[in-house]
Amino acid sequence: MGKLHGENMSTAELLKNRSEFEEKLRKLLARPVLLTELDMFALPCGCSGITANIRGLEVDDLDVFEAQILPILKEMAEALDVKPSVTFARLVPGSSIVASVNWRTLCNRCYPEFAKGQGKTPRPDLYLLQFDKRK
Amino acid sequence: MKLFAPSPGHINSLKELLTENDKIYSIFMAGSPDYIGTGRSNLASPELEEIAEQVEYAHKKGVKVEMVLNSSCMGGRQLTPEGYRTNHWYIEKLVDLGADSIVAADPYLIEIMARDFDVEVVTSVLAFVDSPQKAEFFENLGTDSIVIDSNVNRHFDVLEAIRDSVDCELRLLVNEGCLYRCPFRYAHFNFFSHAFGPEPRPNVLDDYYYYKCLELRIVNPELIIKSPFIRPEDLKQYKEITDVFKIGGRTHFVDWILNCVNAYHNESYDGNLMDLLDCPKDLKDLFYIPNKSLDGVLEQQWMNCKKVCKQCGYCQKLTKKVTQVYEKGGTEFETLKPWENYTVKT
Numbered sequence: 357m358g359k360l361h362g363e364n365m366s367t368a369e370l371l372k373n374r375s376e377f378e379e380k381l382r383k384l385l386a387r388p389v390l391l392t393e394l395d396m397f398a399l400p401c402g403c404s405g406i407t408a409n410i411r412g413l414e415v416d417d418l419d420v421f422e423a424q425i426l427p428i429l430k431e432m433a434e435a436l437d438v439k440p441s442v443t444f445a446r447l448v449p450g451s452s453i454v455a456s457v458n459w460r461t462l463c464n465r466c467y468p469e470f471a472k473g474q475g476k477t478p479r480p481d482l483y484l485l486q487f488d489k490r491k
Numbered sequence: 492m493k494l495f496a497p498s499p500g501h502i503n504s505l506k507e508l509l510t511e512n513d514k515i516y517s518i519f520m521a522g523s524p525d526y527i528g529t530g531r532s533n534l535a536s537p538e539l540e541e542i543a544e545q546v547e548y549a550h551k552k553g554v555k556v557e558m559v560l561n562s563s564c565m566g567g568r569q570l571t572p573e574g575y576r577t578n579h580w581y582i583e584k585l586v587d588l589g590a591d592s593i594v595a596a597d598p599y600l601i602e603i604m605a606r607d608f609d610v611e612v613v614t615s616v617l618a619f620v621d622s623p624q625k626a627e628f629f630e631n632l633g634t635d636s637i638v639i640d641s642n643v644n645r646h647f648d649v650l651e652a653i654r655d656s657v658d659c660e661l662r663l664l665v666n667e668g669c670l671y672r673c674p675f676r677y678a679h680f681n682f683f684s685h686a687f688g689p690e691p692r693p694n695v696l697d698d699y700y701y702y703k704c705l706e707l708r709i710v711n712p713e714l715i716i717k718s719p720f721i722r723p724e725d726l727k728q729y730k731e732i733t734d735v736f737k738i739g740g741r742t743h744f745v746d747w748i749l750n751c752v753n754a755y756h757n758e759s760y761d762g763n764l765m766d767l768l769d770c771p772k773d774l775k776d777l778f779y780i781p782n783k784s785l786d787g788v789l790e791q792q793w794m795n796c797k798k799v800c801k802q803c804g805y806c807q808k809l810t811k812k813v814t815q816v817y818e819k820g821g822t823e824f825e826t827l828k829p830w831e832n833y834t835v836k837t
Contacts, residue, residue, distance in 0.1 A: 388833055
């Protein structure tokens with residue numbers, strides 16, 4: 357297991373963070389969204405991060421409450437000691453459905469794909485919430 | 492009572508399932524998607540040898556085996572000479588290895604099986620038999636049994652009319668849990684039929700229909716209450732229609748299936764209604780609806796309901812009264828709070 361704030365990270369921490377993130381979204385949106393799965397991931401390319409599969413969250417929520425959601429996303433990343441270069445929602449293209457929220461520390465190979473994209477939805481299935489452009 | 496129970500499709504799960512063989516009349520399972528798919532997702536795709544092994548085991552335990560070939564869409568392949576030969580060959584193999592019954596949704600397949608094979612032919616719930624006229628049509632095609640469209644599970648006038656119109660066996664699917672008059676029904680089952688049917692299979696990342704279904708119910712759990720499930724306690728109200736009941740859920744763990752088998756066998760369940768519903772299974776970690784809190788509702792309201800929800804409001808009030816939401820789920824602080832606490836869009 358990796359380290360979390362100097363301690364050994366445990367699945368109990370993940371469970372706690374899943375619950376807290378869900379609770380914050382519920383309070384903000386005033387409905388019981390369901391965070392069905394919270395994962396930390398590492399990809400063969402070198403990207404790493406967190407994925408939260410969420411049901412009951414819609415694109416409109418991101419649009420309307422973006423200013424309120426961004427700090428919650430930041431807190432989540434900090435709680436799990438992830439420094440995301442990009443945070444995005446994955447959508448079911450063409451629909452109102454948010455399938456997941458992803459915090460990703462991009463590797464050098466994947467960074468250009470995001471950096472070259474334009475606007476909030478560089479791909480039909482992505483809704484960018486935060487992106488740190490490299491200097 | 493004849494109880495049909497789902498089997499995930501491999502021998503180990505069947506052995507576990509049939510530890511309760513005295514409560515199960517027949518199991519049902521999918522075969523290989525390479526020949527004819529099914530209208531739902533599958534965990535296993537047993538080849539003929541594996542099916543034969545499971546048929547033999549079930550028969551030793553005194554339980555019948557039903558094979559499910561109920562694609563709602565076969566893309567027209569069934570009407571080609573090659574498709575006809577393949578389907579015919581596959582059905583013949585299933586009959587030869589001892590399958591007791593075969594379920595299909597396509598009228599053409601039903602007619603072929605009834606004419607050419609010595610096997611009990613079952614019309615799937617995915618043939619959407621929701622009227623006496625449709626029931627008569629399938630009976631005339633040669634079906635031995637009809638699984639009635641679950642949308643009419645609470646329309647007793649329609650159920651009685653179907654019963655009075657045909658002589659074949661009638662079955663009711665008790666725990667599907669889909670949206671009442673679900674607008675995704677045809678598109679979703681057609682999608683499953685291709686995703687879990689012969690090649691080419693669509694490489695789909697997200698199931699729009701499922702996600703949308705979940706979203707609608709999270710926003711408004713009244714849609715769960717209005718779903719046409721039949722509670723174990725309410726089976727007795729259906730005894731004048733049929734005594735043959737089918738439990739859905741072949742993608743669940745055997746433990747879940749056995750919980751349902753016991754609930755429906757005992758005609759009673761003291762727990763979360765969501766434990767019994769095949770779909771939407773993800774929401775059992777969100778909502779707690781005490782099954783016993785719905786005692787008497789079928790007789791008092793649903794049996795005679797006109798289904799004009801906007802004028803009635805009964806289910807809306809009931810939802811507020813009985814639905815609870817898990818908070819801090821998965822932690823030591825997990826609690827249940829009334830759903831009413833949330834301001835919801837309805």
